[in-house]
Each structure stands twice: as structure tokens, then as C-alpha cells.
Amino acid sequence: MTEFGYIKNGETLSIRGDTCTGCGACVDVCPHGVLGMRSGKAEMLDRAFCMECGACARNCPFGAISVSAGVGCAAAIIKGKLGGGTPSCGCGPESACC
Amino acid sequence: MKLTPLGKDRKETLPGYARLDGRLPGYVAGYKEIAGRFVPIVSPRLTARDSLGDWGVRWGIRRNDFKVAPGLYAIGDPGPSSPILVTANYKLTFDRLRKELEGVDAWIAVLDTKGVNVWCAAGKGSFGTAELLEKIARLRLGDIVTHRTLILPQLGAPGVSAPEIARVSSFRVVWGPVRASDIPAFLAAGMKKTDEMRRVRFRLADRMAVAPIELAHAWPFGLGSVAISFLGALPPDAGFGHRFAWIAVATAGSVLAGSLAFPALLPLLPTRAFSVKGAFLGALWGLASSLLGGLGFGLGAALVLSSAAVVSFIGLNFTGSSTFTCQPGANAEVEKSIVPIVASLVAGVALGVFSRVFGFR
Numbered sequence: 001m002t003e004f005g006y007i008k009n010g011e012t013l014s015i016r017g018d019t020c021t022g023c024g025a026c027v028d029v030c031p032h033g034v035l036g037m038r039s040g041k042a043e044m045l046d047r048a049f050c051m052e053c054g055a056c057a058r059n060c061p062f063g064a065i066s067v068s069a070g071v072g073c074a075a076a077i078i079k080g081k082l083g084g085g086t087p088s089c090g091c092g093p094e095s096a097c098c
Numbered sequence: 099m100k101l102t103p104l105g106k107d108r109k110e111t112l113p114g115y116a117r118l119d120g121r122l123p124g125y126v127a128g129y130k131e132i133a134g135r136f137v138p139i140v141s142p143r144l145t146a147r148d149s150l151g152d153w154g155v156r157w158g159i160r161r162n163d164f165k166v167a168p169g170l171y172a173i174g175d176p177g178p179s180s181p182i183l184v185t186a187n188y189k190l191t192f193d194r195l196r197k198e199l200e201g202v203d204a205w206i207a208v209l210d211t212k213g214v215n216v217w218c219a220a221g222k223g224s225f226g227t228a229e230l231l232e233k234i235a236r237l238r239l240g241d242i243v244t245h246r247t248l249i250l251p252q253l254g255a256p257g258v259s260a261p262e263i264a265r266v267s268s269f270r271v272v273w274g275p276v277r278a279s280d281i282p283a284f285l286a287a288g289m290k291k292t293d294e295m296r297r298v299r300f301r302l303a304d305r306m307a308v309a310p311i312e313l314a315h316a317w318p319f320g321l322g323s324v325a326i327s328f329l330g331a332l333p334p335d336a337g338f339g340h341r342f343a344w345i346a347v348a349t350a351g352s353v354l355a356g357s358l359a360f361p362a363l364l365p366l367l368p369t370r371a372f373s374v375k376g377a378f379l380g381a382l383w384g385l386a387s388s389l390l391g392g393l394g395f396g397l398g399a400a401l402v403l404s405s406a407a408v409v410s411f412i413g414l415n416f417t418g419s420s421t422f423t424c425q426p427g428a429n430a431e432v433e434k435s436i437v438p439i440v441a442s443l444v445a446g447v448a449l450g451v452f453s454r455v456f457g458f459r
Contacts, residue, residue: 004300004420007370007427028273028291029255031298032422052424053221055255069256070425071221073418074372077425077432087425 003032003049010034010050012068015042019064026056026065123166124148125196130172132242139172142200144193152190156307158314164189168210170237174203178244181285183274184230185251186211186219198278202285205242209233220257227259234267249274249289252296300421305361308419312412313357319408323349330397330450344391345401348384352405355383356412361419372423373435376413377442380406396453404446407439414439 013034015026022040032049035042035056042064044050054069071077071087080087124145129136144152155164168187173196174180182205185195192208209229211219219225230248234240239248250258252273260271275284275295284291326349331342360367360379367375384405388398414435417423 004365004422005370006420006423007430009422009424009427011426025260028296029252031253031276031296033293033297049422050424051422052426053256055220055252058257058259059255059261061261068425069221071418072420072423072425072428074414074428074432075418077429078436081432087429 003046005048006051006072010044010047010052010067012052012066013044013047013050013056014066015044016064016066017041017043019062020060021062021064023061025059025061029055029059031055125166125192130175137170137172140196140206142173142196142198142202144197148193152193155190157310161311163213165213166192166208168208168233170239170242171206171208172204173199173206174201176203176205178242180204180243181247181249181289182207182239182243183249183281184209184233184254186214186216186225188213188215188219191215195278195281198281202282205239207233207237207239207248216251217253217256220254223257225254226257227262230258230263231266234263234269240268246270247272247289251278252276252291253298298421300364302362304421305364305419306358309358309361312361312416312419313354315415316353316357316412319353319356319412320350323353326447326450330454332454340391341393341397344387344393345397347391348387348393348401348405349408351387352380352383352408353412355379355405356409359383360409360413361416364416364420371431371435372417372420373410373414373431373439376410376416377406377439379413380409383409394453397450400446400450400453402446403442403449407443407446410435410439410442 020041022037022042024037024042026042027035027037031053032051034044034046034050036045037043050067051072052067052069054067057065057067057069073087076087124147125140126138127141128139130139151160151164155161165187166189180203183195184207185191187208187210195206209225211224211229214222214224216225230250234248240246246269248263248269249272253276255273258271260273264270272289273291274289275281275291276298277295280291280295284295323346327342327346330345331338356376356379360376363379364375368378369375381402384402385398388401393401414431417428417431
């Protein structure tokens with residue numbers, strides 16, 4: 001087994017084919033091989049392995065990718081629900097518990 | 099004595115650290131002089147102290163204060179054309195990087211990520227565009243090299259926008275491999291990555307490397323296990339020792355099952371939901387230990403329910419250590435599983451108390 005799948009993977013990931021220039025930056029930064037190139041454009045090879053880290057969208061020079069990036073961490077989500085605010089890793093600004 | 103980061107001394111005009119006499123951090127092998135300035139040269143060899151620290155931090159020891167000073171370092175004997183590798187100031191990360199650079203001449207620019215690893219810091223934004231731009235300017239990277247390329251770890255990409263760096267600074271970002279161990283091959287190939295270098299893995303060894311911290315975080319459950327075993331084994335008659343031992347095996351064992359067996363067996367456990375995988379493993383453990391201990395139906399059912407709850411919760415928390423979970427999925431799992439987990443724990447404890455008090459077997 002090389003890749004794991006989770007729940008709701010990649011549901012927020014979308015590529016706008018008309019804006020994509022095929023530079024390949026997104027393919028280069030994806031840690032799960034979700035994106036690939038076909039006919040000079042980026043395309044989704046397997047949405048099921050997308051963890052929505054946001055690397056592709058942040059590094060697309062043409063704004064052709066959108067994804068709602070976030071942490072897939074239950075502890076952060078529970079903390080966010082209890083304390084309010086958006087879920088983020090760690091226990092504080094100086095903390096490394098992530 | 100600690101190294102003083104650049105900027106404390108206003109006379110400093112070039113990148114690097116003030117040279118200080120006295121004891122140096124173990125990772126500094128000496129200083130490289132550049133136009134009257136001294137940049138620390140780091141050793142690619144980890145000392146026993148480094149290795150001990152790296153092992154300890156996996157267990158949570160000094161976890162919130164395991165840092166190197168952000169700034170510029172040298173490894174080998176770098177010059178104006180040597181590559182610049184950018185990294186985080188978590189010491190475990192820094193040690194992982196330098197240990198792979200035996201025989202490589204390079205500059206290492208360490209960003210201030212507050213002691214957090216590259217991937218997590220990128221998610222938080224501290225390994226981010228603004229911090230990199232600040233370090234490019236403050237360390238005057240443009241003055242120490244003639245090229246204009248920065249090599250960043252690929253897992254920094256959720257935080258750093260390469261197009262933005264190119265727009266604002268004179269440097270361009272090249273995304274290096276995910277793992278430091280691939281850097282020599284990446285450099286030798288002219289900064290080219292294979293698909294394999296691009297992929298995050300979560301193999302058995304990777305999963306077990308992050309397991310100790312789960313165990314360290316699970317100590318309240320361990321404490322609870324001792325208390326429950328004692329109370330559950332009452333009254334102190336002839337069977338007390340037997341009951342105490344087996345309830346302890348079941349409850350403490352469920353903490354170990356959640357912290358160690360769960361990550362080990364992750365791909366084999368049913369469904370994709372970590373909480374369900376955990377509930378399955380926990381129930382199995384509760385059943386096995388109560389059957390082996392001959393604890394009877396009432397106590398056995400109590401242990402199945404409580405063990406399922408504990409392992410499910412520890413498993414749910416492992417989403418944060420995993421490399422592939424997304425926020426909407428984890429959110430859905432939290433919303434659906436917390437009530438059943440709490441209900442199962444309460445029911446288990448109540449059933450245990452009931453079966454012990456009323457002698458129900």
C-alpha cells in the first residue's frame with residue numbers, strides 16, 4: 001500500500017482549466033500525487049488522496065486552483081469547537097505540539 | 099554559551115552570528131569568516147547528546163523548547179555558488195537535515211518557526227512567505243551567493259508562495275524533496291526530483307516514529323486504568339488479585355493498543371474513520387482480555403465498551419499525526435464520534451460498577 005484514503009478527501013479542490021497554463025507548479029508540490037499533467041494542463045488524477053493542505057493553490061502563479069486548506073487533526077478541531085476560533089495545530093503561539 | 103542571532107549587535111552588517119568564545123552548541127563545529135563576519139559551520143555528525151535529545155523529543159521531552167537559533171549556517175565549505183537550503187528551527191528537523199549533508203557544501207538558512215517542523219509550521223503559516231522574505235533580507239542572502247535560487251523542503255509549500263517570493267524578492271524558490279535523505283541525490287541530479295522524492299509516505303516505520311508521543315499523551319488513561327482496576331477488583335477477598343490483574347491488563351492494555359497497536363495496524367483496521375478503526379480494535383482487546391481473564395459477562399461487557407471508547411478516542415487523535423487526513427473529514431468524524439465515545443465509556447463504567455456491586459456475572 002502506498003497511499004491511504006480518508007473521508008471527504010479533496011472535496012473542496014478544483015482546477016480552472018481555462019486559467020491553467022500548464023506550468024506544473026502544482027504537480028511539483030503535491031505530496032500525494034493527486035495532480036498530474038495531461039495535454040499541457042494540470043488535472044486531478046486522484047481526488048481521493050487529497051488532504052487539502054493547500055500547497056497547490058498557494059503555489060499556482062495564475063490562481064487556477066482553489067482548495068479550502070485546513071488541518072486534518074481531530075485534537076485541533078475539538079479544541080476549536082471548545083474554545084472557538086478556527087482549528088489550528090499546536091497549543092499556543094510558542095508551542096510545538098502538532 | 100548561546101550564539102547571539104544577527105541584529106543584537108548593530109555593528110554586524112553581514113549575515114551570520116557574532117562569534118562568541120566559550121562553549122558552543124554541539125552542532126557548531128566552528129566558524130566561517132566572510133568579510134569580517136562569522137557564520138557558524140555545523141557538523142553533519144550528530145553527537146550522542148544530539149541523538150538522545152532527538153529520541154527524547156519523540157516522547158515529548160523538551161518538545162516545546164527544542165530549537166536552534168534561526169539564522170544562517172554553513173555546512174562543509176560553501177562559497178558564492180553553493181546552494182542555499184532553507185529549513186525550520188525545530189532541532190529534530192535541523193538534525194535530520196545536517197546529518198544527510200556529509201560531503202555537501204551548502205548554506206543553511208533557518209527560519210523562525212518557533213521550534214515547529216516544516217510541514218506543521220507551513221500549515222500554521224510560520225514557515226511562510228512573510229518569514230522567508232524577512233530572512234532573505236535580514237540574512238542578506240543576496241550578498242553571500244551569486245546565484246538566486248533557494249531550495250525549500252517541498253512540505254513548506256502549504257505556507258510559502260513561490261510566485262510571491264519571486265515577485266517580491268530577487269530569489270526564486272525550487273522545491274526540494276520531502277525527505278532530507280533525498281537531498282544529496284536531488285543536488286547531484288541538478289535539482290531534479292523523482293516522483294518518489296515528492297511523495298509523503300506513511301509506512302510502518304513512519305507511523306511508529308510518531309507513536310511514542312501518543313503514548314506519552316495517554317498517561318491520564320494509564321492513571322485512570324490503575325484507579326479503575328483497584329476499584330473494580332474490590333472487595334479485597336481471595337479473588338481481588340486476579341480481578342485487579344485482569345482489569346489492569348484490559349484497561350492499561352487498551353491504552354497501549356490505542357497508542358502502539360493502532361498506528362501499527364492502521365491500514366489493516368476496518369473502515370476509513372480513525373474512530374471506528376479504534377473502536378473495533380478496542381472492543382477486540384476488551385473481549386480478548388476479559389475472556390482470557392475469565393471475568394464473566396458483566397465485567398467483560400463493561401471492558402469491551404470502555405476499551406472501545408478509549409482506543410477510539412486515542413485513534414481519533416492519531417489523525418493529527420497522520421499524513422493524509424483532511425479537515426472536513428476529521429471534522430465530520432469528531433462530530434459523529436464524540437457522543438458515541440462518551441456514551442460507550444459511561445455505559446462501560448456504569449455496567450462495571452453494577453456488575454461488581456450486585457455480583458452480576
